[in-house]
């Protein structure tokens with residue numbers, strides 16, 4: 001069967017079987033004639049084959065993400081991410097299953113991964129994105145169950161060794177200045193190279209540090225203790241990196257705490273910190289919202305704390321009057337739920353009619369409201385791109401520096417009220433801040 005693109009890459013024509021007949025995959029429909037169903041089945045196989053082949057392409061595959069739920073279906077997982085990792089020198093695929101709060105990861109040798117990929121393919125996910133060095137494949141299942149397939153060359157060139165070298169120079173933590181640390185957390189090989197499956201994490205933590213550092217907040221802490229909390233620390237590469245950077249490179253009296261729900265992970269991090277002799281790096285198991293520090297943190301960070309966990313982190317930072325609050329938000333569902341239950345503003349109907357734009361608008365608004373609240377609470381705030389889009393779609397960072405007392409800027413308050421009125425929603429952060437914030441809206 002020949003498959004050709006029509007004017008849009010999302011459409012296929014099957015010209016060897018049905019001339020000029022544009023089809024979609026519709027797995028649920030019983031109405032099509034037999035020939036048509038046959039083609040449709042081939043289409044399904046076609047995109048399954050494409051997805052599977054790309055994920056199994058040794059050396060080329062970068063990352064695959066399955067997300068969203070098809071209309072009318074139910075899914076245990078919010079998303080599944082597959083990525084290559086090296087275990088004892090052997091290439092494996094790591095399957096991470098996220099349920100919105102925590103994730104479960106399983107590793108399979110590459111040659112035993114096909115069946116696992118098929119299991120994920122059989123789940124009713126709405127969006128599939130497979131990233132490889134040579135190009136990206138995107139599959140979106142429409143509300144009517146049609147599979148829209150888009151294949152694209154990467155928007156940026158694959159990393160050229162020279163470029164990588166130049167980028168290296170800008171990194172705050174490098175093999176030169178942070179070798180013992182990078183080795184201890186498993187980013188660096190014994191012979192001083194960044195492990196292939198750790199490149200992404202390495203770049204991510206370096207970018208996070210760079211954007212923290214850019215705020216010039218740390219000079220004030222020379223000669224006095226600096227307390228930092230990392231909420232939803234997960235695998236804690238960032239927590240260890242922040243500690244190493246502040247303590248060993250900037251030579252500050254830094255005390256860093258990582259907080260996460262996952263007991264097992266936290267136990268492992270405690271052991272690692274002890275082995276390294278980093279006694280001012282500690283970890284706590286628990287919900288962000290329940291966290292009660294012995295000493296109020298000066299700096300709050302959160303990297304991809306799931307959904308409203310980012311708001312819980314912001315809430316603490318605001319309540320504590322922390323000097324610096326830096327969050328890279330994760331997936332966001334709470335505001336979308338609200339948006340789905342109120343009529344769309346008339347002028348926005350044509351935007352919100354597209355599922356993907358509805359979701360993105362939900363994300364954009366969530367972060368806009370978060371930044372607006374931070375401003376009203378006296379934080380100079382910006383939203384900046386944190387890593388390139390080809391790393392992750394969750395590439396925004398909200399950076400806030402306490403510069404003035406809360407509730408002083410009438411214009412910010414007016415803008416916030418207008419935005420709320422337009423969208424007819426109440427941001428989660430406003431709800432959890434309660435009267436402390438509501439007083440400024442009166």
Ligand SMILES: C[S@@+](CC[C@H](N)C(=O)[O-])C[C@H]1O[C@@H](n2cnc3c(N)ncnc32)[C@H](O)[C@@H]1O
Nearest residue numbers: 232233234260261286287288303304305306309
């Ligand atoms: C996507 S991971 C990010 C981990 C880490 N910050 C990183 O970027 O590598 C999110 C982490 O937040 C934790 N988490 C989610 N909600 C939480 C909550 N309410 N309280 C504490 N931890 C939470 C999860 O257990 C998970 O480890």
